[in-house]
Amino acid sequence: MKNKKGLVFSGARPTGRQHLGNLLGAIQNYVALQSEYDCIYSIVDIHALTTVETTAGLRENCMEMALDWLAAGIDPEQSIMFIQSHVPQVMELHTLLSMVVPMGKLTDLPTFKEKVRMHPQNVNYGLLGYPVLMSADILLYKAEIVPVGIDQAPHLEFTREVVRSFNYRYGTQVLVEPQMKGTKFTKVLGTDGVNKMSKSLDNEIEIAADEETTQKRVMTMVTDPARLRRSDPGNPDVCNVFSFHKMFSPQEDIDMVDRECRVAGIGCVDCKKLMAKHLNASLAPLRERRRELETKTDQVLEQLYDGADRARKIADQTMREVRDAIGLPRYRA
Numbered sequence: 001m002k003n004k005k006g007l008v009f010s011g012a013r014p015t016g017r018q019h020l021g022n023l024l025g026a027i028q029n030y031v032a033l034q035s036e037y038d039c040i041y042s043i044v045d046i047h048a049l050t051t052v053e054t055t056a057g058l059r060e061n062c063m064e065m066a067l068d069w070l071a072a073g074i075d076p077e078q079s080i081m082f083i084q085s086h087v088p089q090v091m092e093l094h095t096l097l098s099m100v101v102p103m104g105k106l107t108d109l110p111t112f113k114e115k116v117r118m119h120p121q122n123v124n125y126g127l128l129g130y131p132v133l134m135s136a137d138i139l140l141y142k143a144e145i146v147p148v149g150i151d152q153a154p155h156l157e158f159t160r161e162v163v164r165s166f167n168y169r170y171g172t173q174v175l176v177e178p179q180m181k182g183t184k185f186t187k188v189l190g191t192d193g194v195n196k197m198s199k200s201l202d203n204e205i206e207i208a209a210d211e212e213t214t215q216k217r218v219m220t221m222v223t224d225p226a227r228l229r230r231s232d233p234g235n236p237d238v239c240n241v242f243s244f245h246k247m248f249s250p251q252e253d254i255d256m257v258d259r260e261c262r263v264a265g266i267g268c269v270d271c272k273k274l275m276a277k278h279l280n281a282s283l284a285p286l287r288e289r290r291r292e293l294e295t296k297t298d299q300v301l302e303q304l305y306d307g308a309d310r311a312r313k314i315a316d317q318t319m320r321e322v323r324d325a326i327g328l329p330r331y332r333a
């Protein structure tokens with residue numbers, strides 16, 4: 001690595017089969033960055049432990065996610081793709097970083113308060129230390145760039161503060177302050193037309209679903225709430241189905257829906273069927289690649305192991321420097 005414009009790191013929790021929100025909001029971005037940057041993409045399974053009550057399905061979820069990432073175009077030769085827990089050095093760095101993070105800083109973070117509200121029965125230490133582990137993810141590889149949407153910006157700023165505190169405390173420059181790559185993350189609403197697409201809200205459309213399932217999900221999509229009857233004119237500007245048309249349909253159909261919806265020239269059923277057709281067509285190549293990958297999961301696992309091997313090499317070097325900077329007694333490697 002180190003031949004391109006910089007080193008990018010990004011991680012995502014293993015949520016299993018990916019949906020359109022994941023694809024348009026993150027994965028496509030990951031794929032695009034590969035041509036200009038050295039990229040490290042991590043399936044952050046340890047992060048998942050902070051909120052799950054059971055680990056049943058965790059391994060499967062990691063594999064399903066890897067299959068979708070690869071099918072979407074993440075190239076494991078070009079980029080490092082791995083599972084977070086396969087590089088245990090991240091836990092060590094997390095502990096060492098935690099020494100320079102004031103407790104109040106963590107309890108004050110809005111994301112912590114939000115998580116406590118969402119999981120009042122499971123407020124664990126890991127949840128509190130989550131942003132420190134996230135910092136360790138980035139700093140372990142000395143990533144220079146982190147692609148984040150605006151809502152994630154405070155997390156990155158937290159990481160930058162950790163770097164400054166650590167480097168100041170130990171009089172070193174060993175940790176690198178990552179820069180935010182302001183990226184246009186497409187926010188995709190779920191089938192309810194109100195909330196961000198999310199598995200937990202059961203409003204998702206999986207990218208690797210079959211055509212029939214996709215069409216069924218599309219048919220459940222909420223449309224312009226003011227359009228109660230087929231004969232009522234609609235307003236595509238407030239309809240999530242139209243947003244999807246704009247992402248997946250050819251311009252002539254976008255124009256047609258924009259025009260005909262307003263004069264009740266097209267009904268919502270036909271409009272959705274048309275959108276599902278275009279959505280299925282645009283996902284067809286990805287789905288074909290995924291079907292092929294599903295027949296060789298052993299090879300996918302090997303790719304994840306290779307990614308972890310490469311990541312561990314970088315991590316080992318960083319940890320040697322970090323331990324030295326702190327002044328920890330050396331041990332025989």
Ligand code: SF4
Pocket residue numbers: 223224227234235236239240241242257261266267268269271272
């Ligand atoms: S016709 Fe299409 S754009 Fe208009 S309200 Fe129905 S689903 Fe939405």
